[in-house]
Amino acid sequence: MSSGLCRKRLLVAMLVLVPILVVVGIATYAAHLRATASALIASASEIRTIEDAEREMAAWKARGGKEFWTESEHPDGDHNYDAAIDNLPMARLRVVEATIVRVGITMNERTLRSVTVIESTGWYPVASVWIQEWFDTDMPDRFHVANKGRPSRAVLQFPSTLPDAERRKGFALNTACLVKPKGCRSADDILPGVWLLAPKS
Numbered sequence: 636m637s638s639g640l641c642r643k644r645l646l647v648a649m650l651v652l653v654p655i656l657v658v659v660g661i662a663t664y665a666a667h668l669r670a671t672a673s674a675l676i677a678s679a680s681e682i683r684t685i686e687d688a689e690r691e692m693a694a695w696k697a698r699g700g701k702e703f704w705t706e707s708e709h710p711d712g713d714h715n716y717d718a719a720i721d722n723l724p725m726a727r728l729r730v731v732e733a734t735i736v737r738v739g740i741t742m743n744e745r746t747l748r749s750v751t752v753i754e755s756t757g758w759y760p761v762a763s764v765w766i767q768e769w770f771d772t773d774m775p776d777r778f779h780v781a782n783k784g785r786p787s788r789a790v791l792q793f794p795s796t797l798p799d800a801e802r803r804k805g806f807a808l809n810t811a812c813l814v815k816p817k818g819c820r821s822a823d824d825i826l827p828g829v830w831l832l833a834p835k836s
Contacts, residue, residue, distance in 0.1 A: 661730060665722075665814040672720045672736045672810040676752055679738045680806040683795065685747050688740050692716060713748065716740045722813045732757050732818025736810065746771060754808050754825050756818040764825040765790045766805055778805065780833035789822035789829045804832060 678691045695703050695718060707715045719737045726733040734756035741748040747770045755763035767790075774794045778801070781790040793805055808826055812819035819825045 661725065661728075665725065665731075668720065668722055668725075669810045669814050672813055675718065675720060675736060675738055676806055676808055676810070679740075679750050679752050680802065682740065682747070682750050685742065685745055688716075688742070688747060688750075692740070712743045714742045716742075720813075725814075731814060731816055732812075734813045734818055736808070736813070743771075752806065752808065754810075754812060756812045756825065757820070760787055762787045762819050762821050762825060764788075764808065764822050764829060766808070766826075767792045768795055768802070768805070769793070770795045777834050778832040780829065782830065782833070784822075785830070786821045786823065789826065791826070791829060791832065804828070 675695070678695065682688045682691055692704055699718075704716045704718050707717070709715070717737065717739045719735055721733070721735040722731055723733060725731045734754070737751075737753040739749075739751040739753075741751070749770060750768045752766045753763065755761050763784075765788075769792065772794055774792075776794060776797050778797075779792045781792075783790075791805055793802070797805075809819065809824065812825055822829050
């Protein structure tokens with residue numbers, strides 16, 4: 636067999652294999668990304684006390700490095716810890732819509748104030764759901780849904796005293812938005828049934 640024929644066959648094999656390897660690599664990364672985002676949201680839902688928050692943050696620092704959480708102070712004494720997972724490497728390849736999942740923990744003098752989870756997708760217009768669980772409030776045991784930005788945006792707030800079965804509904808974000816080619820286009824795509832969580836008048 637001539638060396639020229641061998642080179643041609645090698646080139647054909649590379650032309651076939653490279654796209655396959657790229658697709659497999661993207662699929663593997665996408666699965667890992669979605670699993671990580673789901674785990675971060677689940678971690679946020681487990682926080683009930685300062686000790687829970689410290690444990691979860693320590694676990695994520697061990698997993699994602701010391702820079703995984705960013706800290707900020709506010710004049711009113713609030714101390715925030717924020718973490719984020721996004722799909723920007725894939726979004727830059729135009730494989731998916733830019734999507735980010737953020738988790739924020741707010742404390743004040745060793746008192747847990749709130750846990751916030753935000754998922755937003757798209758360049759413009761942006762679809763997003765903002766979830767906030769309050770620990771230092773006497774709000775009624777029910778969901779409070781702000782629908783000013785409906786159908787693309789929703790803000791969901793609830794007290795930590797809400798029954799666990801109800802709380803789980805509030806954290807049931809759709810992390811498939813991170814890996815869907817067209818992303819999620821509405822708040823209901825991001826948190827299915829979000830508008831049904833509003834109390835009946």
